[in-house]
Amino acid sequence: MPLSDWTHEAIRKIEADFNRSADTHLIPLDLPGYPDIHFYFKDESSHPTGSLKHRLARSLFLYALCNGWLHEGSMVVEASSGSTAISEAYFARLLGLPFVAVIPAGTSCAKIEAIEFYGGRCHLVANPAEIYTESHRIAQEAGGHFMDQFTYAERATDWRANNNIAESIFKQMAEEEYPVPAWLVSSGGTGGTIATLGRYVAYSRHKTRVLCADPENSVFFDYFRSCLDGKPQPELGLTVGSRIEGIGRPRVERSFIPSCIDAMLKVPDALSFAAMRYLSARFGRRVGGSTGTNFVGVLYLAQQMRAAGQGGAIVGLLCDSGERYGNTYYDDAWYAAQGIAIEAADALVTRAVNGEAVLTPQAVAGLQAAGAGLAAGG
Incomplete structure (x- = not known):
């Protein structure tokens, strides 16, 4: 296509x-x-977003776009402890897409504020092991796309x-x-x-x-x-x-x-x-x-x-x-x-x-x- x-x-x-x-x-x-x-x-x-994860977020967005996984208006969802979510929120805002970060409840306040600064919404999870299932659920219910950095990081980067x-x-x-x-x-x-x-x-x-x-x-x-x-x-x-x-x-x-x-x-x-x-x-x-x-x-x-x-x-x-x-x-x-x-x-x-x-x-x-x-x- x-x-x-x-x-x-x-x-x-x-x-x-x-x-x-x-x-x-x-x-x-x-x-x-x-x-x-x-x-x-x-x-x-x-x-620009203050961490190593800026490189990863750029690669993940390009990978998703070129695979046809992201479309105009798509909600972007990511499971992240903070820095990847900040960087993905930056790129989502650049493209005018809504972004939800599913993060452990113990994530630093400064990281949460940075995600929200770029227009992202934070969904906090008490058990860090549940960020994956919650991300899948939120993306599926919204008809959006779960970036899934833990699966695609090694293949999205050139x-x-x-x-x-x-x-x-x-x-x-x-x-x-x-x-x-x-x-x-x-x-x-x-x-x-x-x-x-x-x-x-x-x-x-x-x-x-x-x-x-x-x-x-x-x-x-x-x-x-x-x-x-x-x-x-x-x-x-x-x-x-x-x-x-x-x-x-x-x-x-x-x-x-x-x-x-x-x-x-x-x-x-x-x-x-x-x-x-x-x-x-x-x-x-x-x-x-x-x-x-x-x-x-x-x-x-x-x-x-x-x-x-x-x-x-x-x-x-x-x-x-x-x-x-x-x-x-x-x-x-x-x-x-x-x-x-x-x-x-x-x-x-x-x-x-x-x-x-x-x-x-x-x-x-x-x-x-x-x-x-x-x-x-x-």
Whole structure:
């Protein structure tokens, strides 16, 4: 079926919006304990909607439009912990479409306000595991379209080129001392970014490896490990959601592709928040919790490289701004309510930054919740 005039115009609007946007920055970071290793963070907070998910939302809208799933007046529905919903609300407004975000009830107020700023409506769900069924129901009753980022993230993104995040990183690294990074580090939300990084590296025949850092309340690490053991467990599930908004999932999502990943790390939430606070102090502005999770992965790899006498570059992702978490991650009272030992975690990150090989399962045992741990796979 040929695309309608409205669909052609919708695609044009999204492409015009893309052409008005500059690329995101690659920020260097010097760490005193690792003189032979160069560190960089890809700053995705500078997108128009303030996070890495802006890339995903653009890809999802183009994918839906070109598949004929979106039409003039279609209600767009998404299951999201916040950032994807903000970005999709932006594109829905651009196209004049109504948008409903189905989000966990614990999502930060700042994210809810951002969704509503772009004209979206928030439907809060007490149990994070129910966001999928609720999204299907709302879309079906309204005759709309459920974007389903957790299914389509890995296939909607053009991983070969089109200035995806991986291609952008390698272009920006071209004049650095180590133009081909030893490692790329990202956490997993949908799994789409990790798949894009891994596929682009393979397609470009780089020797770069990809590490996925996973927070406490998530099944991705355990699923990855089960795949390594030759006994995949796609049925894994949790009854609680991740405290690190935007990453970690209570079930194995279809966009999470273990074979695109070289190694995984299970990161205690306390360490993620400590690493987040350290980076915020170094960059002079707040970053989100998922960036802290990524930084723990970066530090772990730096320890391994230094122990092996290796130099090189490691690139992590700065996923979003910390300004969205002023009432949670940047509030001492929130940590007390959650029972998170921030002082011990801060001290451990400081020691790791200064070059001590402290990121071991034994050292972080006192920081972890049930089932959490610090261990690499792959």
